[in-house]
Amino acid sequence: MIISTPPAETAQGHAADMYAEDIADAGFVFAYTRAMAVNPEAHEAFMALIRAIVPSIGVRVYEAATLGAARAIGSPHCLLAHGRKSLRAEVLSGDGLAAFARGDDDGFSAAEQAVVQYAAKLSTDPRGMSDTDTQALRDAGYDDRQIVDITLAAAARNYFSRALLALAVPTDEMPGLDPETAEALRAAAR
Template sequence: MIVQTPALDAATGHVADMYDGDLRTDGFVYAHTRAMAVDPEAHQAFEALIGAIVPSIGVRTYELATLGAARAIGSPHCLLAHGRKTLRADLMNEDQLERVGRDYTDAGLDEADVAVMAFAEKLSREPQRMTDVDSQRLREVGFTDRQIVDITLAAAARNFFSRALLALAVPVDDVPGLSPALVDALLSPLDR
């Protein structure tokens, strides 16, 4: 990555908060955090957007939309980071998350969870082919209009963030707390 990022010892304000969060959790600052710290106002706006989305759909649906989008985009940063967030929030166990990483349609997820991941994946791969049929599928499995919009925003937000990291060639850090088998499963869509 050729972009110069704010130095750890000179960080102030929101940048210091971003760095401190990584340091408290993992003892180092992730490369993706450093990249986003170049424009802390944009990062704050992104965090505010996520904060507006999650209340209507819940953390589990947000993470499934995020994983579906990251899978389609081919974002190792977000697959690993959100795989870990899924585990830490006890949204599923490691075995099920491995199965989700390899093939979410055969991972024991309920119909609504599969619909969310499929929607996020299609939005991320071929948004120009989205129709009312895609949103109708979410409605059929029980989501409200607000939730359909917020699932869409969650997947679109992941596209923004993941594609920015990929475009800037941000290095992928090892994410602590993930077994080699889980890392392999989460990154398996990237091998296709």
């Protein structure tokens, strides 16, 4: 990564908060946090968007959309980070996460699998999206607000993941993931 990121000792405001949160959680500052700390206002706006999305769909559906998009994009950062979050929130078990990395979505419910598939298509063929894709979410039981928020969750993951990939942000080791699962998630990003 060739951009200069704010040093921890001089970071202020939201950037300092970002660093402190990583240190409290993982014991170090992730490379993706350092990259986003270059524009802490943009990161804060991104987090406000996420806080506006999650209440209508819940953490499980948010993580299904996020992981589905991250796998489709090939984002090791987001697969690892949200794999870890999914384990912590008990969205997926360790075996379910490893299976997801290999393309098996059975750790998610049928309705959540519809979200994974929708997020993947949004991430790989957004111009090909049609009412048929939205209808699949409706058929899975999601209402209008939830469909919009699922779309926003997948689109937000595209924004964040693609920014990290474009900036060539290094991928850190992810504490809390066993080595086999972490490697499976990295392989899913290739």
